[in-house]
Amino acid sequence: xxxxxxxxxxxxxxxxxxxxxxxxxxxxxxxxxxxxxxxxxxxxxxxxxxxxxxxxxxxxxxxxxxxxxxxxxxxxxxxxxxxxxxxxxxxxxxxxxxxxxxxxxxxxxxxxxxxxxxxxxxxxxxxxxxxxxxxxxxxxxxxxxxxxxxxxxxxxxxxxxxxxxxxxxxxxxxxx
Numbered sequence: 306x307x308x309x310x311x312x313x314x315x316x317x318x319x320x321x322x323x324x325x326x327x328x329x330x331x332x333x334x335x336x337x338x339x340x341x342x343x344x345x346x347x348x349x350x351x352x353x354x355x356x357x358x359x360x361x362x363x364x365x366x367x368x369x370x371x372x373x374x375x376x377x378x379x380x381x382x383x384x385x386x387x388x389x390x391x392x393x394x395x396x397x398x399x400x401x402x403x404x405x406x407x408x409x410x411x412x413x414x415x416x417x418x419x420x421x422x423x424x425x426x427x428x429x430x431x432x433x434x435x436x437x438x439x440x441x442x443x444x445x446x447x448x449x450x451x452x453x454x455x456x457x458x459x460x461x462x463x464x465x466x467x468x469x470x471x472x473x474x475x476x477x478x479x480x481x
Contacts, residue, residue, distance in 0.1 A: 311336035311373045316405065318419050323376050330361065330414040333407065338418035339384040340467060341370040341398065345428050349443035353392065353431075355461070356439045361410045364439070366452075367461040369394070369431075380421035388425075392441070393432030398423040402470065408462040422467060446472075 311329045313321040313336050329336050343351040351369040355362055370391045374383035381398065388394050401424045407417040431441050444452070453460060453468060460468075 309373070310376065311338075312376055314419050316419075318403075326373065327360065327414075330410075330416065333415040333417045335405070335407075335417045335419060337374050337380065338416075338420040338463075339370075339372055339374060339380050339387065340368050340420050340422045340463060341384050341388050342401065342422065342424040342467070342471075343369040343388070343392075343394065343396070344424070344426050345443055346426065347443075347445075349445050350449060351392075351427075351431065351441060351443050352449070353433065353438045354440040356435065356437055358436065361412055361414045361416075362461045363411075365461045366459055367464040368467060369441075371461075371463065381423065384421070384423045391434055391437045393434070394427055394429050396425040396427035396429070398425040404466065404470065406463065406466050410462065416463065418463070420463065422470075 309326040310323040311326050313324055313334055315321060324334055352366050353369055354366050355364060357363050370388045372383060372387035374380050384398055401422045403419065403421045405419050407415065409415050433441055450472065453465065457465065
């Protein structure tokens with residue numbers, strides 16, 4: 306298996322170099338990430354359940370896609386690539402917002418990411434890669450809110466942060 310690398314950045318997203326992905330997660334180094342939110346025409350959000358074999362946060366529900374840009378790859382290109390690789394979906398994405406966060410995870414790992422969030426509208430049926438995704442579902446925003454309130458431990462840490470940023474606007478689905 307080829308090693309994967311992440312792009313290390315400072316707090317203003319200035320590139321500092323690259324580091325092997327697992328090492329960056331062990332050391333908690335700030336690096337670039339992407340998260341994709343997909344909505345269907347009924348304004349339901351696509352959620353994926355991370356496969357049980359994932360290196361962290363396995364079996365947890367999260368947004369449609371999350372990953373890391375490669376060196377020389379724009380966050381938009383990484384989001385588009387990984388949405389197709391993880392979920393088998395091609396759709397136009399729009400930049401929504403970005404944020405930085407740092408959390409401790411399972412297995413002695415941590416996330417310290419400068420996360421670019423993208424959103425799109427798509428009614429295509431997902432064709433998830435089973436190595437990445439064990440299940441998926443579309444839910445209305447109020448159903449997601451209820452599940453997060455009842456079972457917060459069943460969601461990834463970054464999704465909880467993203468949710469807090471989009472929740473006040475409820476029905477945050479992009480237009481067009």
